[in-house]
Amino acid sequence: MNYGRSNAQMNILDRPLPKVAWRSNDQGTVSLSAFAYLFSELVQYHQNKVTSISDLERRLEEAGYNVGLKAVELAAFRSKEYKRETRLMSILHFVSGTIWKSLFGRAADSLERSIDNDDEYMIVDYMPITSSYISVPSDLGQLSVDSYISGIICGVLQSAGFPARVTAHNVAMDENEMANAVASSNQLLVPRTEKAVFLCKFSREVLQRDAALER
Amino acid sequence: MFLSLFIVNQSGGLVYHRPLSPLAPKIDTNDWLRIGSTFHSLHCLAAEAAPVRLPKNRNQRTGADDGIEVIDAGGMILQCLQTRTGMKFVITSTKTKEDCDLSAVLREVYLLYVDCALKNPFYELDMPIKVDLFNRGVDLLIEQYHSSGGSSRR
Numbered sequence: 176m177n178y179g180r181s182n183a184q185m186n187i188l189d190r191p192l193p194k195v196a197w198r199s200n201d202q203g204t205v206s207l208s209a210f211a212y213l214f215s216e217l218v219q220y221h222q223n224k225v226t227s228i229s230d231l232e233r234r235l236e237e238a239g240y241n242v243g244l245k246a247v248e249l250a251a252f253r254s255k256e257y258k259r260e261t262r263l264m265s266i267l268h269f270v271s272g273t274i275w276k277s278l279f280g281r282a283a284d285s286l287e288r289s290i291d292n293d294d295e296y297m298i299v300d301y302m303p304i305t306s307s308y309i310s311v312p313s314d315l316g317q318l319s320v321d322s323y324i325s326g327i328i329c330g331v332l333q334s335a336g337f338p339a340r341v342t343a344h345n346v347a348m349d350e351n352e353m354a355n356a357v358a359s360s361n362q363l364l365v366p367r368t369e370k371a372v373f374l375c376k377f378s379r380e381v382l383q384r385d386a387a388l389e390r
Numbered sequence: 391m392f393l394s395l396f397i398v399n400q401s402g403g404l405v406y407h408r409p410l411s412p413l414a415p416k417i418d419t420n421d422w423l424r425i426g427s428t429f430h431s432l433h434c435l436a437a438e439a440a441p442v443r444l445p446k447n448r449n450q451r452t453g454a455d456d457g458i459e460v461i462d463a464g465g466m467i468l469q470c471l472q473t474r475t476g477m478k479f480v481i482t483s484t485k486t487k488e489d490c491d492l493s494a495v496l497r498e499v500y501l502l503y504v505d506c507a508l509k510n511p512f513y514e515l516d517m518p519i520k521v522d523l524f525n526r527g528v529d530l531l532i533e534q535y536h537s538s539g540g541s542s543r544r
Contacts, residue, residue: 211509218511308509310523315512364498364505365527 204280211308218309218320228318232343236326243330250277259335263377263385266337271298274331279304284370294382296375298328301352303371306345307363319343321371328373339377345369392532393466393482395499396422399516400476402430406519410532413484429480433457433470471496479503495535502527 192205221234250273251257260266271283289295303321311318321343329341348370392410394417399405404426409416417425437447437456447456453474461468469492471479479496506524507513513521 208509215509215511222511308505308523309512310506310510310521312512312520312522320511364502365523365530 207304207307210304214305214320214323215309217323228315231318232322235320235322236329236341239323239326239328240330240333243327243332244334245330246274246278246327247331247334250274253277261336262388263337263381266332266335267296267298267375269335270328270331274327275300278327289374292376294377294379296377298373298375299370300324300373301348301370302363302367306371307367317345319345319371321345321373324371325373328375332375332377337377337381339375339381341373341375344372344374346372391484391486392495392535393484395479395481395528396426396429397499397503397519398426398430398478398480401516402427403516404518405477405516406524408525408528410481410528411536429458429470430478433472433478467492469493469496471500473500477503490535495531498531499528502531 217238218231218235221231221238225231225234250269251259254273260269267286271286275281275283283298284301285299287297287299289297303324305323306320309320311320325341325343329339332339332341346369348368352370353366353368391413393414395406395408395410396404397406404423407417407422407426434455434457436458437443440456444450444456448454449456452472454472455476457472458470460470466482466484468480468482471493473479479499481492481496481499483490483492502524503519506527507519507521508515510521510523513519
């Protein structure tokens with residue numbers, strides 16, 4: 176389609192991202208502000224078409240789902256020896272480590288297992304880029320724009336063969352976590368007070384298969 | 391000691407107002423709207439009355455229109471930062487011994503506005519700013535200025 180055409184002739188959206196010489200990673204990066212403006216437009220676009228909060232979250236999840244499906248393929252293609260993950264814990268480490276690094280430039284802040292249910296796991300991020308500049312007005316209640324990221328996680332898990340329901344929740348941070356978050360990030364003018372928790376609820380057959388593999 | 395901060399959009403409507411310390415006068419919302427539009431008109435008129443006119447009525451370096459930058463009154467100072475887009479960020483403060491760089495404060499408020507209001511999908515342009523993140527940012531900024539005695543925080 177685009178073979179043989181130079182960068183100048185291609186549509187700007189099809190051109191590869193510029194590689195900046197002084198950056199250590201070899202993949203091009205985009206400025207956070209550019210992403211913030213684009214994401215803000217995405218949210219506004221969907222907000223005009225929905226009537227309820229859960230609908231808006233669902234549309235953002237669908238948008239992220241497609242990203243997630245492709246992110247796994249890209250990560251597998253780019254890593255040198257990629258063995259397909261078959262165990263539950265290894266796929267969760269893959270998501271919170273490799274996928275997070277390739278998308279956001281750093282690993283997720285923590286991976287936890289829920290005490291109450293054995294099919295629920297939580298990935299915690301103190302500074303999700305989708306909600307860094309967004310404060311939800313009180314009349315929209317519990318809307319979490321991080322549903323975009325939970326859609327990405329859902330797509331990754333689905334594509335890797337671990338179907339799950341992923342939801343995003345905003346949880347207030349306690350003192351220690353706030354100190355850690357502030358220390359690791361100097362970009363934000365206003366420090367965050369809430370962290371994002373992505374709750375992954377795996378389906379029955381995933382747990383059964385994992386238990387069978389254990390033996 | 392800071393008194394108040396207010397922001398006027400390019401059409402002259404007041405978009406934001408906030409008292410920055412207990413010394414700030416308690417002004418009714420309608421009076422604030424009047425202050426905003428009065429300041430907007432005075433800003434434009436001052437350029438006509440000035441003895442020296444900038445070329446093309448614009449400050450070439452910042453892109454701002456010619457107009458009021460500082461009002462030095464008996465008991466207070468008012469400083470205005472006009473952006474390239476016509477938004478005016480205005481801050482008032484009492485005259486104290488430590489000379490605080492008000493224009494630096496205004497630039498930081500402008501940065502906060504760009505980050506918290508413009509990148510927020512729930513904020514409509516030119517509407518009153520009711521964004522929690524922006525309010526928190528302004529409070530934090532003023533607190534840092536008060537505690538560090540006027541020195542820059544970065």
